Amino acid sequence: MRHPEWQAVFDMDGNQAVDTRRKLLDMAAAERARVAFYHAPFPATGYIAKSGSGYEFVPVQWMSTI
Numbered sequence: 001m002r003h004p005e006w007q008a009v010f011d012m013d014g015n016q017a018v019d020t021r022r023k024l025l026d027m028a029a030a031e032r033a034r035v036a037f038y039h040a041p042f043p044a045t046g047y048i049a050k051s052g053s054g055y056e057f058v059p060v061q062w063m064s065t066i
Helices: 014-030
Strands: 045-051 054-059
Touching: 014 045
Parallel strands: none
Antiparallel strands: 045 054
C-alpha cells in the first residue's frame, strides 16, 4: 500500500492495475471502510489511511475476549 504505483509480474495490464489499486484504496480511505486481507499483519483487519503519495494499513485494536 505504501507504493500503489509498483507493478507486479502478475499484473496483466500494469497501468490498469495501478489505477484500480489507487481507486480502491482512495475509496476505502474516504469511506473509512473496514478491510481484511491475508497479507496484512495480525489481526489483518483495519482501515486504510492516506500517507504521503501512498497509503498505510491501520489495524483495529484486537481483544481476545468476545
